[in-house]
Amino acid sequence: MRDVVVVDYGLGNLLSVARALVHVGGTPRITEDAEAVATADRLLLPGVGTFADGMNGLRARGLTEAVRAFAATGRPLLGICLGMQMFMEKGKEFGQHEGLGLLAGTVVAVPPTGTDGRRHRIPHIGWNEISAPDGGPLPGPLFTGLGARPALYFVHSFMAVTDDPERTIATCDYHGWPIAAAVGCGNLYGCQFHPEKSGPAGLRILENFLAL
Amino acid sequence: MSSVRLIARLDVKGANLIKGVQMEGLRVVGDPHERALRYYQAGADELIYMDAVASLYGRNSLVEVVSRTAADVFIPITVGGGVRSPTDAHRLLRSGADKVAVNTAAVRRPDLIAEIARQFGSQAMVLSVEAKQGRDGRWEAYTDCGRERTGLDVLDWVRRAQDLGAGEILLTSVDREGTRKGFDVALVRAVASAVSIPVIASGGLGTAAHMVDVVREGLADAVAVADALHFDRLGFADLRAASRAAGIPVRMV
Numbered sequence: 001m002r003d004v005v006v007v008d009y010g011l012g013n014l015l016s017v018a019r020a021l022v023h024v025g026g027t028p029r030i031t032e033d034a035e036a037v038a039t040a041d042r043l044l045l046p047g048v049g050t051f052a053d054g055m056n057g058l059r060a061r062g063l064t065e066a067v068r069a070f071a072a073t074g075r076p077l078l079g080i081c082l083g084m085q086m087f088m089e090k091g092k093e094f095g096q097h098e099g100l101g102l103l104a105g106t107v108v109a110v111p112p113t114g115t116d117g118r119r120h121r122i123p124h125i126g127w128n129e130i131s132a133p134d135g136g137p138l139p140g141p142l143f144t145g146l147g148a149r150p151a152l153y154f155v156h157s158f159m160a161v162t163d164d165p166e167r168t169i170a171t172c173d174y175h176g177w178p179i180a181a182a183v184g185c186g187n188l189y190g191c192q193f194h195p196e197k198s199g200p201a202g203l204r205i206l207e208n209f210l211a212l
Numbered sequence: 213m214s215s216v217r218l219i220a221r222l223d224v225k226g227a228n229l230i231k232g233v234q235m236e237g238l239r240v241v242g243d244p245h246e247r248a249l250r251y252y253q254a255g256a257d258e259l260i261y262m263d264a265v266a267s268l269y270g271r272n273s274l275v276e277v278v279s280r281t282a283a284d285v286f287i288p289i290t291v292g293g294g295v296r297s298p299t300d301a302h303r304l305l306r307s308g309a310d311k312v313a314v315n316t317a318a319v320r321r322p323d324l325i326a327e328i329a330r331q332f333g334s335q336a337m338v339l340s341v342e343a344k345q346g347r348d349g350r351w352e353a354y355t356d357c358g359r360e361r362t363g364l365d366v367l368d369w370v371r372r373a374q375d376l377g378a379g380e381i382l383l384t385s386v387d388r389e390g391t392r393k394g395f396d397v398a399l400v401r402a403v404a405s406a407v408s409i410p411v412i413a414s415g416g417l418g419t420a421a422h423m424v425d426v427v428r429e430g431l432a433d434a435v436a437v438a439d440a441l442h443f444d445r446l447g448f449a450d451l452r453a454a455s456r457a458a459g460i461p462v463r464m465v
Contacts, residue, residue: 013305020286049333112408121410121433123335123379127215127257127463151215151463153257153288155335197288197310199252 001027002210005040007067007083008032009057012048017080020196024207034066042212043070047082051091051107051158054082055099064100071102076187076212084183084190085160093158102188104163110156114175123157128172130181130193139169142182142189144208150201152181152193159192187212215461216427217434218451219258220251220441221414224277225265229442242442245280251441252285255448255465259289260313260382260414260436264357266294275307282308292340292382301328305336313382315340316355319362319369322376329377338412339378341366343399344386351399358386366399367406374407381407382436384415390439392418400430412436420446420454427460 004021006028008014014030021028021044028044029036037043045067047054058064071077079087088099091107099107113119129149132138137148154172159179162168170182172193183190189209195202222244223230229244248259259281263274274291282289291304292313301312312332318325318339329337342358343351343366351366362369370381383403385396395416404411413426414436426432440446448465455462 015306019283119408122408125410126217197286199286203286
């Protein structure tokens, strides 16, 4: 059984995620019902938009406690893009906002210039290679079956910075700046990139998540 | 760093994939979904669907094509042509598009850019610009496949669109579209230098060398390819190989 509850909190294109999950054999259920979220076998928190809108969307539906309760069970939880960012304690997009606090860390703006001082595009849009911070293979189970440096699709202007570097399990480089591409702690995972938009590599990641 | 994106652009009329030559004549090339799937499997980084007759019929009819495509093509999909309101955008985004490309409606009412960006995020709001060079060397923005003048200076227009919240510029040269003689590199460079959001160059690619040129000299962040792909002259593998040989970072597929 590969059931997964996909949290609907009013933002983002949920259907893309659901379609990708179906494609790799999952049975997604899109819902904003707090009970369904808290008792899911597997939970996916998607999201495209601002940190404040995201948190407001969750709060308005009584979902912040439901997601926190789910995370406390240790069952598999995957956050995508804004979903991953909201795992942090706080976000600094348009003021300071409180996140879900599932991981110690902050969401900050992607710097507008590379480390050489030259302006680069914001948002960071496009395919970028991710790798393990220590240069070794990317960790399973999330990245099982992928090569050492798969390219995945990013589109974001803000990035999560975990207080504990061990929680950042993959990074990508944006003109010299390391960006957290994925975070992980126990059965909690987050991807800054969009696995549902990253072709076969992304689909494999979703498949690995469903196997947890 | 982020790779330069290679994007397949498909102009659709009803159920057919078509190809325009200098935005005038149209030729039926095939089934859009079948082609999209093929390009996805061949390594396209993104897809753009443009509804070629939306401005004639006053609506965007691509919902079904997008919906079918999104079921088995897992790369970003942009849809344009006839997007007139946040409601139009919402319908397309719900059916599987990740971004909408807007031209005419934004020229008529620039606040539409802000409305779409606010509701769906800047990353979903692509400004589509058709640029034609005037006698004074400056570029003017056009609508309706390069037929209607707007009186807008392209550089002023893209700056304004960025301020309003556009997340990307899809830049098509009216002069080069369908000619396969290369991009208007000076145009692309001017626009890429005027904004800090990504610029997708479209219109004119005939050889892989044109792509290298518009990235290196034109500073394009992405290249949209239509003609060469649809008539099977060039494939994504060719474009990737040429990019790599020229030292341009592209996704390894």
